[in-house]
Amino acid sequence: MSQSSTLTFLFTDIEGSTRLWDSQPDLMRSALARHDAILRSAIDGSGGLVFKTVGDAFCAAFLLPTGALKAALEAQLNLANENWGGMDPIRVRIAIHTGEAA
Numbered sequence: 001m002s003q004s005s006t007l008t009f010l011f012t013d014i015e016g017s018t019r020l021w022d023s024q025p026d027l028m029r030s031a032l033a034r035h036d037a038i039l040r041s042a043i044d045g046s047g048g049l050v051f052k053t054v055g056d057a058f059c060a061a062f063l064l065p066t067g068a069l070k071a072a073l074e075a076q077l078n079l080a081n082e083n084w085g086g087m088d089p090i091r092v093r094i095a096i097h098t099g100e101a102a
Contacts, residue, residue: 007061008068008098010048012039012075014056015091027087032056035090038078046071061101068096 014020014035020028035056043050043060047067052059062068072094079092 004100004102006098007063007101008065008096009101010043010058010060010062010068010071011095011097012056012058012092015093017056020087020090024087027085031084031087031090034082034084035079035092038082039075039092042071042075042078046074065096065098068098072096 014032017028020031036053039058040050043058046062047064048060048062048071050058050060060068060071062071075092075094079090082089084090
């Protein structure tokens, strides 16, 4: 049997991304690159590890819940202050879960 640890996970996705891709594909390409940079910076800077990305979704793990909370807050503040170049601001849902991982 493997040993398990308690970790905190952070999961994100862009609200309404399918609609945005359908209506503004060129703007979404550049917006997604800025979104990814903002999230990676917040996660890396808060001691997290991105272990998976799919489309506009991020999955990250943290040893401490405070790191995940710090990353979520920093990401939301930076996303809110970003100039999205002609599109409405991108809204990102962030969920945080703490539990055992094997």
